[in-house]
Amino acid sequence: MSRKGVNIKIKELNSDIAQLRDISLTIGAINNDTWDEPMGPTPFPSLTTLRNWDLTLLNRYKPFYLPFCDLCCLCTYGKCDLSGTKRGACGISMPAQQSRTVLITACIGASTHCGHARHLLDHLIEKYGGDFLINVGDTGVEVEAPVIRLVCGIKPVTLSDLEPVLDYCENQITQLLAVTHTGQEGYQLDFESKVLHAGMIDQLGMEVADIAQISALGFPKADPESSLADLGLGTVDTGKPVILVIGHNVPPSTEIIDYLQKKSLTSDVEVTGICCTALDITRYSSKAKIIGPISWQLRYIRSGIPDVVVIDEQCVRADTLQESAHIRAPLIATSEKNCLGLPDRTDDPVDEIVHDFITGKQTGALILDPVKVGEVAVRTSIGIAPLRKKHKTLPKDTDAIIALAKKCTQCVLCRRACPNDLPLPAAIKAAAQGNLSGLDEIYDDCLGCGRCEPPCAQKIPIHSLIVAAAGKKTRDETYCIRTGRGAIQDVEIRKVGGPIVLGEIPGIVAFVGCANYPKGSREVAEMCMEFAKRRYIVCTSGCSAMSAGMYRNEDGKTAYEQYSGHFEAGGIVNVGSCVSNAHIAGAAIKIASIFAKRPLRGNYEEIADYVYNRVGAVGVAWGAMSQKAAAIAAGFWRLGIPVVVGPHGTKYRRMLLGRSDKEEDWYVYDARTGKKVYGGPVPEHLFFAAETKEEAMVMIAKLTMRPNDTSKGRANKLANYIDLHKRLVGGIPPDVHLFVRTLSDVPLTMKDEIVTHLHDHSWKENPIPDPTLLKRMIHKEKEG
Amino acid sequence: MSRKGVNIKIKELNSDIAQLRDISLTIGAINNDTWDEPMGPTPFPSLTTLRNWDLTLLNRYKPFYLPFCDLCCLCTYGKCDLSGTKRGACGISMPAQQSRTVLITACIGASTHCGHARHLLDHLIEKYGGDFLINVGDTGVEVEAPVIRLVCGIKPVTLSDLEPVLDYCENQITQLLAVTHTGQEGYQLDFESKVLHAGMIDQLGMEVADIAQISALGFPKADPESSLADLGLGTVDTGKPVILVIGHNVPPSTEIIDYLQKKSLTSDVEVTGICCTALDITRYSSKAKIIGPISWQLRYIRSGIPDVVVIDEQCVRADTLQESAHIRAPLIATSEKNCLGLPDRTDDPVDEIVHDFITGKQTGALILDPVKVGEVAVRTSIGIAPLRKKHKTLPKDTDAIIALAKKCTQCVLCRRACPNDLPLPAAIKAAAQGNLSGLDEIYDDCLGCGRCEPPCAQKIPIHSLIVAAAGKKTRDETYCIRTGRGAIQDVEIRKVGGPIVLGEIPGIVAFVGCANYPKGSREVAEMCMEFAKRRYIVCTSGCSAMSAGMYRNEDGKTAYEQYSGHFEAGGIVNVGSCVSNAHIAGAAIKIASIFAKRPLRGNYEEIADYVYNRVGAVGVAWGAMSQKAAAIAAGFWRLGIPVVVGPHGTKYRRMLLGRSDKEEDWYVYDARTGKKVYGGPVPEHLFFAAETKEEAMVMIAKLTMRPNDTSKGRANKLANYIDLHKRLVGGIPPDVHLFVRTLSDVPLTMKDEIVTHLHDHSWKENPIPDPTLLKRMIHKEKEG
Amino acid sequence: MPMTDSWQTAEIPGPKKASLIIKPDIADAMIRRARRPIMVVGHGILEYEVEGRKLIDCLIELSRRGKIPVVATASTNQEFLNRGFSPSALMPAVDLANRLTDARWNGLDGKDSYDLAIFVGLPYYMEWTILSGLKHFAPHVKTMTLDCVYQPNASWSFPNSSIKDWAANLTCIVANLGD
């Protein structure tokens, strides 16, 4: 399938041809006459266009499948037992079935971002017009859409120019999902190649969504000094009516802010948020407050603080309606994708809806008009706040906790249901005896998933017990976060391009994704600060961006207060919500195109080859849990950027691991000579699940190494790797000889011990190549 | 989301703006000036546009969930135990999780058809031009695209006009799939409403695919007397080189036929097919032969007869490469969706590829150019046939079967792996003693899935034993099938509209879908003939169309030879391949629009309400196994057409069952009076899995009843229902009183016994309403 | 094979699995304890023999002795009629099971809800899915299967048994019930 046509829309609203007017012939491609770069080889790639690149990567990082079930249950031939070398009734094998599952996951992820992007774009075009200019940075951002330019070969100028990008995405998602049909693709690496394709499509969807909302909603535009916003449950003024927004699609929330402003109520009502809508609403108004990542949904609602809950799409707990009903807070659903069985009141008068909410006649409604949501939410919150009096479902005091804990029979079912295997029965036993410290400790590691509760035959509201026991902690949750800045400026790229490729900056480490952490939020903050202190460039987004801010150092400062928001050594750069992840990929792409001047337009392979071999970037999704996170990771992989996940990440069904012990796997072309030369096992893995934070940190440092590293750069990277290893694991890394190519790679301060190690491991010097995996790059290589 | 824009394409192949030319501004909507029907209320419906209609149906037919697993394993929070009233870590409940799984299934199905349609349409537009006129019936078909007209409100004239339809489908699939993301939709009926939406989108995709290929490839155009094609393994001339085509996308196969014709080789090479490509290739050339449904893939390849295997997409066993390698037949993969890890040789010279195949240097290749596939397949088959000498993997004679059977330890693992729980160990034990009759009997019920083989520690090729033991049967498989005729003519609709709505014709029964039968193909043929004999209109498609022909009566005639191909009482109408299913839905729509003159354009609810209340159509997917089958069924449901599946269908995770015992469920509006009146439990179920063929037949007869039936019609339907019940179950149906509204509904010949029954059940007369579920239809009702 | 593996190997249910009817008394006790039992008999029973008798005869006796109404599915009714036994209802298995999920359904006779549903003779995989539906959505109904293979989704099931052991058990259950 080649989809190189460009779509044009004609508004034909409810009309037959006679009424056709308002024909807007804005053609995406036509704006390209402002872009004189010649078209590269692969604009709008189809399913197999980049298959060779994918297979090159996948043969180096062969999937290690970790089946999450011996079975396949995808069709009614099943269930099929695929253990051992068995095949299913459709002939599929276990590796192919695992990779098929990964592809379904990646398709769900990509469709979620692209579907969101479409919804958002349609809304913004309706509100601001298709000709509204894209602007992601007033100064210093000329490459406004590096992913779109790279993948599609077009340069979008207006919002309408983004539509053909989404048409392409939707088309490709449909093709990709079709591949998962029973009795279709049969080979795991071809499934995996399609996973990478889905990841690339996902990046397009994210980029469209974020550049559209940055442009139209006036979010910070690549601003390294975007303001700080309040973060944490303790920041809420509970004396006021409180609105809680949850999800990812910001328009209903911006309408809430606008309505407040219009009615001069801004300082009378608290607007608080969870998940990405929270991040994006603070990009719109820094008065809004972020409560926390997805793991705060239950605890915050149960605290009784929110008076109205407004949900949109994605990462909204499926039991939100039940939970908010328990605290008597009306729920407004605002997305076609999440209707919760609620009556559709989009066309009803605001007065009636507000009345039904306040009188309790209705506990929830679907309102698909964001403007109406704004008014209903605000008026309901003001009206209902005095009535519901912050009614909460948490145990009201220590005695209540103890009384509940006393019912426990120590059956252990709660612990066995807990994703993190937390020691609940022991803590509850202690609580029954009046000692709440166990529960209080568990609060720090708890995902807030609530899975411990339903198995309890004693109906003990275990999660509520934990939250109540940690009451002081929750009140003390008063942190701050730098609001999402969006893109990285071209000028920043020009400044850091050299230091990164030369290794003065040891790497870019991006902490992204959800909060399915093995041991709570704090580990993300600690990792961020460690790498910032070591003068890596640290990026954050999504739930991880919040977690990064949820910790204060000895001086009482959060990470965002300690470190700059510039894309520079030692910066901690919050790009924004999940869809802002595109800017992290975009930064890597821009290093190749702006700093190294590689052709960008429709030139995916060369750019990815550049990033892979030269840009020491690593993604860390410490609590990745969602299908979107899987798609985001896949997008990084195709660009050649390794991703580290937490231990739950093994449930993504496979790792992509290199074999540093197999020398033959690590040959690259030397672009200068055309010879195949040993480039070393760098980066060693493409997708890696770490057991602990410590293991992750050592691995992150290791994965920033690239075959292109100068000796100075390699020495800097090695110094960090060795130092972290010594401190966190103990001793010199046993594989350090694999990363020393010449003696000048050895960090000066560690010379003696390393050289001894090298001798013990019969180390031999290797040349530093001008590395590429693409044969066609030989001799074409320019300096970069 | 409203997507009422109309897309226009500009071919921009590998060019930047300077080279922009070949701008084809064919605007789909512009052709609408030939269609003067005013636009209805719901063109291009978004996710929630038809939600009220869906909920109306779903509240009558509440989902009965049959979890196929206690767990959810969709994200890395999981696995979550959802048994009892537990909720997952995302807050989801078991009913919602089951419906989410159904939605994923339906999205995969819809994406498969729409992805296929896009691939096919792109190819046909490239080959024949976008201006190529749609023509699905030279005479008598004015409503060329009833589904597209109904759903989208546009009237396609050329191939290019179909593109905006697919744009819409791809957009909606993306939105629908997004809904399945962790932490999004939380309520089962909203998921189910989206399942119905996916089904409707699926029908669009199928209609686009089939009308495009009918038009451009010259398939039979609504021809009730389309020619008969050979069907069955025994019809193959094994003296010739044999090509086997498998899948659903016909272009590579038509290129094989064209190449044979060009080189005057048509009578020298056999072209044989399995699954829908087989059906479609016989629509292109009646010289091609159909081997059978998906269950014939293993047995036919293992027979050694095919010399070259050409696969495209969908319903291709994932082990085809391994199986064809065993018989030394090269495999050509032709679809981006199914690459099997093969080297891409699309750009290599034909001579080289053919040489590599014939010398055995390569066992398979990916060739994405259909024309090249045509030449390579033919030349390879001719070259390799004398070398491989029909090398087979089946045991060569009875002694070989016995020798293999003797290795059996009676561990029972084969039987426990068999989807149909077939008594393999006993049959193998008998075979070891020289008695092959057990194996021979199993052949008839065997799905050909091969799942029995891998668990066998003795490595007995069990399926091969079965097939070899049934050697005589396979040689005798010489049947015929009426080639797929495509659409139903408007004139046919005009003729049968009255008799159907009046009940002279008791119903339309469509046998569609795959071959996951509980007891072999023959049951489908028997059911078809029974209902044709009873003067129902019988439709067939896909694998079921083949199964319908795989049986000869006492006179040696197959169903297709005994019954006419007209859409009339007692006809057996093969519409074609899976995508031809759109014509069956289309026929129901056309009864409402052409016969009853209901407005069609963008008027989904009213038409569905008409079909649901007045058109006695039932879909039967006796061996439904695929995600496509699920989507097809969902498309029928939204139109108000009930679907019956075999017992494996319970694995689709839920039934949609009515409660005939709850009177309150069966009230309808009487359009004449506006009152709510009891309409009776008709049709009783929307999705029903029967335990046996007999149960299915009785249910089919019952499900053709509609509240609108005239007394004459109801009497006719009841006569069939009662008669089948007496014969197959025994006695008068215990619920017959529920279906008698006035005494004139009682079939004359059964008057006495029925009246006695009515008295025993304190029956009361009920008026016959002018039924509708839509309030807005009251008073607007016109005769129909 | 292990007693409590699913008969069809891959039909693994999850954490919630049937208790075993190891001795006939267990089944007896369950049936006696039930306030309102019902028995659903599928077409598969026609294939089995229990100690020389057809299984269907054994079930008729069970129904009579235990006063358990029988619902015959598919064409099973014919065999009952041939033996002069009239099932209480003729109804597809999915329809009956769907009604069982409704705690307010007052049964075939409109008198009261059932608290025990005994299944026998459906295709293994179909019984599996139907029992799964009841396990999750009919908490007020206990389920039991009398098939000779383990059905993990029932509340109680025989283990995977040889026909001989199973027949002995079944005969014993029926005999006890008369008392």
Add this chain to the structure above:
Amino acid sequence: MPMTDSWQTAEIPGPKKASLIIKPDIADAMIRRARRPIMVVGHGILEYEVEGRKLIDCLIELSRRGKIPVVATASTNQEFLNRGFSPSALMPAVDLANRLTDARWNGLDGKDSYDLAIFVGLPYYMEWTILSGLKHFAPHVKTMTLDCVYQPNASWSFPNSSIKDWAANLTCIVANLGD
């Protein structure tokens, strides 16, 4: 709780499940029979005590007596070093497991492939998935876990045990091995 339920309730594997180490002899026999065993020790061991001793001490003894090389994952190495014991390798668990799936991998010392891999101390769910990978893709390697909970994807596992029973078993295994 049942001995062979997954410790984390929902981690149900499918038909292929671990055999039980009911008596210490079983584990001993397996270890003795192994040509080339290897032991992977995760950070979780630091939490457990075995009859007053730290589990890590018990494992060191097991390694010494059984001549089983130890791979320490995550930060576990530090505790070994503190005790004057040097693991044979420091390596993430997924990396080591991935190599084990390669039948041609000649081990940490380059001499020969392993035929027994003993896991202990990884997070339950992560050990579960890693053992699943090995179950399916390392047929040449038997796996064993020494954790006190049932790991269905291993070849052999302890049942879910009280710390006391488990500690007794473990001590016994170690003691026997020296002989």
